[in-house]
Amino acid sequence: MQQILNTLYVMTPNSYLHLEGETLRLDVEKEKKLQVPIHHLGSVVCFGDVMVSPAAMSKCAETGKSIVFLDRNGRFKARLEGAVSGNILLRLAQYRSADKENVALDISRSIVAGKIKNSRQVLMRAARETSQPDDEILLDKNVAWLLRAVTELKSCTNIEQVRGIEGEAAKNYFSCIDLLVRPDIRHHFRMNGRTKHPPMDRFNALLSFIYTLLTNDCRSGLESVGLDPQLGFLHVARPGRASLALDLVEEFRAFIADRLALSLVNRGQLKEDDFVERPGGSVYLKDESRKTVIVAYQNRKQEEITHPLLDRKVPIGLLPHLQARLLAKAIRGDIEGYVPFLNK
Numbered sequence: 575m576q577q578i579l580n581t582l583y584v585m586t587p588n589s590y591l592h593l594e595g596e597t598l599r600l601d602v603e604k605e606k607k608l609q610v611p612i613h614h615l616g617s618v619v620c621f622g623d624v625m626v627s628p629a630a631m632s633k634c635a636e637t638g639k640s641i642v643f644l645d646r647n648g649r650f651k652a653r654l655e656g657a658v659s660g661n662i663l664l665r666l667a668q669y670r671s672a673d674k675e676n677v678a679l680d681i682s683r684s685i686v687a688g689k690i691k692n693s694r695q696v697l698m699r700a701a702r703e704t705s706q707p708d709d710e711i712l713l714d715k716n717v718a719w720l721l722r723a724v725t726e727l728k729s730c731t732n733i734e735q736v737r738g739i740e741g742e743a744a745k746n747y748f749s750c751i752d753l754l755v756r757p758d759i760r761h762h763f764r765m766n767g768r769t770k771h772p773p774m775d776r777f778n779a780l781l782s783f784i785y786t787l788l789t790n791d792c793r794s795g796l797e798s799v800g801l802d803p804q805l806g807f808l809h810v811a812r813p814g815r816a817s818l819a820l821d822l823v824e825e826f827r828a829f830i831a832d833r834l835a836l837s838l839v840n841r842g843q844l845k846e847d848d849f850v851e852r853p854g855g856s857v858y859l860k861d862e863s864r865k866t867v868i869v870a871y872q873n874r875k876q877e878e879i880t881h882p883l884l885d886r887k888v889p890i891g892l893l894p895h896l897q898a899r900l901l902a903k904a905i906r907g908d909i910e911g912y913v914p915f916l917n918k
Contacts (some may be wrong), residue, residue, distance in 0.1 A: 582618045621645070641655075669802075673735075678807045704753070716746050754836050770782060779859055
């Protein structure tokens with residue numbers, strides 16, 4: 575288990591989380607491993623076979639602390655939270671905006687533009703730093719393609735066109751992501767396109783796990799400002815899917831998740847034997863390896879960056895909350911259009 579910032583991650587199989595006074599106590603095989611005051615926590619994330627007592631669930635719901643349940647590989651299973659809070663007027667504005675074709679189109683276009691521009695920055699950086707001439711040529715080619723994709727977004731007249739450009743941009747971006755991995759280990763982390771359910775290679779497994787962590791943070795950011803995470807603009811609403819959280823994730827994928835995954839691999843913090851292949855070809859992180867990723871992810875969130883719109887330094891972990899506020903302002907009409915986060 576790891577208690578980092580205000581999120582408690584419980585990863586030890588057969589752990590038991592229960593209430594003791596005003597604290598949450600974590601036992602493993604009836605031995606106390608951790609005890610933390612509830613008011614110090616923002617949320618709890620449980621991986622795999624973790625038991626949570628009814629009293630602990632009730633107290634967390636009562637005090638506004640969410641409990642997220644993921645399977646042992648990091649896939650979302652359920653989320654426990656108390657009574658829905660937030661500004662009902664903001665949510666009404668969100669529902670109305672989602673039904674307005676022009677508003678939903680503008681927001682979707684901005685989200686995808688942010689995603690493509692940040693993806694392009696990652697490839698541009700790699701092209702500058704590579705010592706392989708052939709790699710540089712391929713990277714520059716995809717950088718140019720992504721620039722054209724951003725331009726094409728401006729002429730989109732419906733959301734389906736926006737989704738089509740986003741899909742093609744992602745395909746081109748991931749087609750050369752192998753070139754960002756150290757040449758001597760590329761054969762261990764080669765991608766055959768983006769595969770999700772389940773991931774079919776090591777790098778896809780790593781990306782899927784980090785994307786899950788990032789989606790949880792984006793959902794928390796949206797809920798903190800009073801938006802409904804279930805109703806998105808770019809992603810279609812489906813039962814049980816946090817579509818607006820998936821919308822918000824898009825602009826952070828390359829800058830936060832992909833760069834972290836590449837750093838973990840290129841620095842040797844994760845190696846080929848940190849993954850396990852299951853029958854059918856699916857690949858997942860080992861239990862201990864997930865802990866390595868979570869620690870690195872939380873450390874990444876503490877790093878500071880200058881927000882291009884606010885023009886001040888903020889922790890990376892605060893970005894989903896800041897962008898959620900900007901999105902709320904755009905939905906209310908306080909500002910003209912949503913401005914995604916862009917990494918310079």
